[in-house]
Amino acid sequence: MKKSKNQGSFISFNQLIYTQKQGEFDNDSLFINTTKELNLTPAFKYQMSFVKQNDTYHIFFTLIENLNSLKFCYPEPLLFKVLFDEKIIKESNFALINFNENFTFLTFYQNGNLCTIKNLPQFSLKDINLKNQNEREKLFFEILFEQGRVLELLKYYKTQIFILHRDQFKFSQFLMKHIDIPFLNLENILKENALEKLSVLAQKHLDNDANFIKITKTNFTPYLKIIVFFLLCYCFSLAILFLKNYPSYKESQITKKYNQNLNYEFEKIIKQNNNIKQENQELNSMINNQKLLLKQNENILLELNKNFILNNQTRILFEFISLLNQKNIQILTLSLSNYTIMLSFYNKDNFKKTLELFNDKSSFKIIDKDETVLKISLGYKND
Numbered sequence: 001m002k003k004s005k006n007q008g009s010f011i012s013f014n015q016l017i018y019t020q021k022q023g024e025f026d027n028d029s030l031f032i033n034t035t036k037e038l039n040l041t042p043a044f045k046y047q048m049s050f051v052k053q054n055d056t057y058h059i060f061f062t063l064i065e066n067l068n069s070l071k072f073c074y075p076e077p078l079l080f081k082v083l084f085d086e087k088i089i090k091e092s093n094f095a096l097i098n099f100n101e102n103f104t105f106l107t108f109y110q111n112g113n114l115c116t117i118k119n120l121p122q123f124s125l126k127d128i129n130l131k132n133q134n135e136r137e138k139l140f141f142e143i144l145f146e147q148g149r150v151l152e153l154l155k156y157y158k159t160q161i162f163i164l165h166r167d168q169f170k171f172s173q174f175l176m177k178h179i180d181i182p183f184l185n186l187e188n189i190l191k192e193n194a195l196e197k198l199s200v201l202a203q204k205h206l207d208n209d210a211n212f213i214k215i216t217k218t219n220f221t222p223y224l225k226i227i228v229f230f231l232l233c234y235c236f237s238l239a240i241l242f243l244k245n246y247p248s249y250k251e252s253q254i255t256k257k258y259n260q261n262l263n264y265e266f267e268k269i270i271k272q273n274n275n276i277k278q279e280n281q282e283l284n285s286m287i288n289n290q291k292l293l294l295k296q297n298e299n300i301l302l303e304l305n306k307n308f309i310l311n312n313q314t315r316i317l318f319e320f321i322s323l324l325n326q327k328n329i330q331i332l333t334l335s336l337s338n339y340t341i342m343l344s345f346y347n348k349d350n351f352k353k354t355l356e357l358f359n360d361k362s363s364f365k366i367i368d369k370d371e372t373v374l375k376i377s378l379g380y381k382n383d
Contacts, residue, residue: 009073010199014103017061073212079198084112085205091160099166108157128169140174293330341378
């Protein structure tokens with residue numbers, strides 16, 4: 001594992017296990033299914049990193065012992081996504097071959113996203129160094145055209161530029177003779193510590209799933225251990241007290257619920273009493289209104305008794321008022337003129353009750369009515 005001064009890090013390809021998987025998975029099921037398929041046992045010794053492109057998962061595993069306590073740590077092949085994301089190169093379809101002392105691998109990217117990774121066995125710097133010039137040419141030919149099928153893959157992924165890292169034996173010069181794809185050396189654009197620089201930049205572009213570091217480890221000092229031990233003892237004591245007092249607690253909960261039910265019933269009775277009280281108040285108000293109506297009608301009769309001589313007209317008026325009293329009809333004003341009784345009312349209810357009362361009375365006939373001003377004119381016979 002490599003680490004930069006800015007605390008970015010990555011896991012070398014030779015410490016990785018790589019596979020692809022199709023479908024849709026949550027993180028737990030992806031880990032369980034993939035470790036089982038790869039026969040990684042025991043699974044808890046491994047940590048997983050992955051990126052998803054459409055419905056394809058690019059999955060990496062490494063032993064937890066390979067990880068440090070830094071905040072970020074990525075698989076080495078994922079670092080090269082940064083070349084396009086940071087606009088270090090403008091081509092979105094690119095391939096990169098990474099030579100190492102004991103291994104070499106090839107990655108292909110399309111639209112800035114990882115497509116596949118190919119391990120190139122017997123093509124490490126150590127392997128190439130053991131061969132003479134003719135043998136190297138033959139090995140390069142096999143990698144490009146035969147066993148490695150590199151040229152075929154370059155065409156398949158529509159590669160626009162071929163990038164080489166640690167090309168110590170001039171594989172690029174061999175490529176110039178056989179392919180027309182532009183190429184460049186990673187060291188020429190990032191100078192020294194190219195992968196370390198990419199690992200720092202990767203923190204901006206790779207999500208949490210691509211990060212191997214899942215848990216930040218904490219170094220417990222002796223003081224912290226004492227505090228933790230004290231807290232554990234305290235929690236254990238609380239648990240014992242809880243179990244000891246649980247029956248009493250349960251009984252108190254039952255009593256509390258019973259009291260809550262009693263309070264609910266009491267509040268219900270109070271509400272019913274308030275409703276009855278309100279109904280009584282409304283009834284008293286109605287009785288008072290009736291008394292007021294009777295008082296008004298009595299006053300009208302007294303006033304008539306003072307101003308009218310008892311005759312047939314007075315008798316008719318008494319009969320009329322008696323009918324109003326029988327139906328509890330309250331009027332606002334009453335006047336007589338030319339055998340016509342003119343009435344006005346407080347509200348529409350009394351107005352309508354008067355219309356209903358005199359629709360079938362032969363001695364009084366409705367001459368005119370105006371609902372907008374609540375007035376009725378009645379004719380009567382003066383025999």
